[in-house]
Structures are given as structure tokens and as C-alpha cells.
Amino acid sequence: xxxxxxxxxxxxxAVVAYAITxxxxxxxxxxxxxxxxAQIDVQLKRRHDLIPNLVETxxxxxxxxxxxxxxxxxxxxGAESAQDDARRDPGxxxxxxxxxSAENMLTKALGGFNAVMEDYPDLKANETMQQLMEExxxxxxxxxxxxxxxxxxxxxxxxxxxxxxxxxxxxxxxFKPAELLEFDTEEIQEAPSVSFS
Numbered sequence: 001x002x003x004x005x006x007x008x009x010x011x012x013x014a015v016v017a018y019a020i021t022x023x024x025x026x027x028x029x030x031x032x033x034x035x036x037x038a039q040i041d042v043q044l045k046r047r048h049d050l051i052p053n054l055v056e057t058x059x060x061x062x063x064x065x066x067x068x069x070x071x072x073x074x075x076x077x078g079a080e081s082a083q084d085d086a087r088r089d090p091g092x093x094x095x096x097x098x099x100x101s102a103e104n105m106l107t108k109a110l111g112g113f114n115a116v117m118e119d120y121p122d123l124k125a126n127e128t129m130q131q132l133m134e135e136x137x138x139x140x141x142x143x144x145x146x147x148x149x150x151x152x153x154x155x156x157x158x159x160x161x162x163x164x165x166x167x168x169x170x171x172x173x174x175f176k177p178a179e180l181l182e183f184d185t186e187e188i189q190e191a192p193s194v195s196f197s
Contacts, residue, residue: 022169029160030091033153033178037090040146040181044083044103047139051076051110054132058113061123068109068116075109078102090150093179100183107183110136147181154178 055069062069082102086095123129158177161170169175 019169022166023173025160026157026166026170026173026175029153029157030175030178033150033157034090036146036150036153037086037181040143040150041083041087043139043142043146044079047106047136047143048076048080048083050132050136050139051106054113054129054136057126057129057132058117058120058123061120061126062116065116068112072106072109072113075102075106079106091176091178093177096179096181100181104183151180151182154180 051072055072058065058069079099079102082095082099086092086099089095117123117129160166161175161177
């Protein structure tokens with residue numbers, strides 16, 4: 001074999017090795033953002049699990065606020081459904097948008113609940129309600145941290161995916177862009193403040 005053949009073979013091996021490196025890095029980054037979504041998933045499940053207890057505790061006090069409680073329950077159901085869809089494919093941009101919208105609706109419903117709760121001092125003083133609201137507030141903070149971690153992972157993946165020559169490998173192997181998990185309003189981006197004064 002002559003020198004040209006060896007050089008050609010070395011170039012082919014280098015290109016293949018580089019392509020394998022890019023592919024493996026894309027897989028790693030994709031798995032990272034999926035894992036980051038799993039952390040959001042855990043916190044959202046915790047949030048959703050607290051809400052029936054909240055509604056149940058409030059029902060005894062809010063006899064004339066069935067509509068407010070129904071809105072919270074309905075919004076929770078919609079958020080759980082969107083969460084289930086997003087869990088199946090965290091890389092699907094539309095599912096992430098739907099989840100953000102559903103969580104936004106739930107936060108608005110909880111905001112309405114908090115506003116109505118102000119008219120019920122006995123409910124605000126209830127020890128179970130105070131504990132549930134404290135847990136909910138803590139969970140909101142955890143959701144915010146998990147969401148930030150997810151969005152950071154998505155940004156890293158998308159940036160790597162879009163760089164040259166990675167974009168060719170990503171296109172060839174169908175690595176689609178991932179969507180950030182964003183919420184529509186400032187209300188949900190920051191944990192709701194709960195006051196029992």
C-alpha cells in the first residue's frame with residue numbers, strides 16, 4: 001500500500017471516529033435533558049398530589065365556593081394529563097408547550113383559591129391547611145429549580161445540536177430540537193407567596 005492509501009484510510013478513520021463522538025455526545029445530552037425532565041415530573045406529581053388534600057380540607061369551610069374548588073380540581077386534572085403526555089416524550093416541543101400552559105392554568109386556579117381563602121379566617125388558621133400550603137409553597141420552589149435545570153440541559157443539547165458539523169449528524173440521525181419548559185405568566189415562574197397573617 002502506498003502513502004496516499006494510508007493517508008486516505010487515516011482520514012476515513014478520523015472522520016468516522018469524529019462522527020461517532022458527535023453521535024455519542026448528542027445521545028448523552030438528550031438523555032441529560034430527559035433525566036432533568038424526570039426531576040420536574042417528580043415535583044409536579046408531588047404538587048398535583050397535594051391539591052386534593054387542599055381541596056378536601058377547604059370544602060368544610062368554603063360551603064359557598066364550590067366553583068372555585070371545582071376550577072382547582074379541573075385545572076389539576078388538565079395539568080396531570082399534560083404531564084403524562086410530556087413524560088412520554090420530553091423532547092416533543094408541543095407537549096412541553098401544553099404542559100407549560102396547563103401548569104399555568106393550575107397556578108391561576110390556585111391563585112383564585114388563595115384569594116377566596118382570605119375570606120375564611122378559620123380556614124387560614126386550620127393547622128392542616130397551613131401545613132398543606134407550606135408544602136405546596138416548598139414544592140413550587142422545587143418545581144422552579146427543576147425547571148431551571150431542565151431548561152439548562154435543553155439549552156446545552158440544542159446548542160451542541162446546532163453547531164457545525166454536529167448539525168449534519170443531528171439531522172442525519174433525526175435528533176430534533178428540544179423545547180424549553182416555559183410558563184406563560186410571571187405568576188407561575190415565581191413560587192406563589194402564601195401568607196397566614
